[in-house]
Amino acid sequence: MRKVHFVLSALILAAVVLQFYLAGVGVFSMPEDELFGLHTATGRFVLPVLLLLNIAASALARGRTLRYALGLVGLLALQTVIFVIAIVTTGSNPFEDVVITTAGTVILSFHVLNGLVILGVTVLLVRKTYPLAFPRRAAAESETPESVQAAAP
Secondary structure (H helix, E strand, O other), X not given: OHHHHHHHHHHHHHHHHHHHHHHHHHHOOOHHHOOHHHHHHHHHHHHHHHHHHHHHHHHHHOOOOHHHHHXXXXXXXXXXXXXXXXXXXXXXXXXXXXXXXXXXXXXXOHHHHHHHHHHHHHHHHHHHHHHHHOHHHHHHHHOOHHHHHHHOO
């Protein structure tokens, strides 16, 4: 199960990096192409499914990574909460043809910062799951020439 947990964590990392790419595709395309929908669909469907599967794998793997898996779900939920706060407080709704106020832009920009936090936590999760999934390989990789030389008589 630990290998499954690692693979799911790596898939989440790939999906998060893909999210940044798809956001760029959406921002730098013509609005009528509606390419930003790819970013939205991945964030609403692909990531939640991967995260929920990862929670189950983390619980079964018993590697003390459950807090990272649960934290990612909370951070993903925060992505939506940021939009709700912007819409409720400023009326700025990027999903509709309304004028986005300066205050709305400031609030909505936290979506990107939270995305960076999601990326960071996902990298930590992958780094924590690798040695659990491949303990011998991780131990061999941690032996640097300096540590081997220092251990020699």
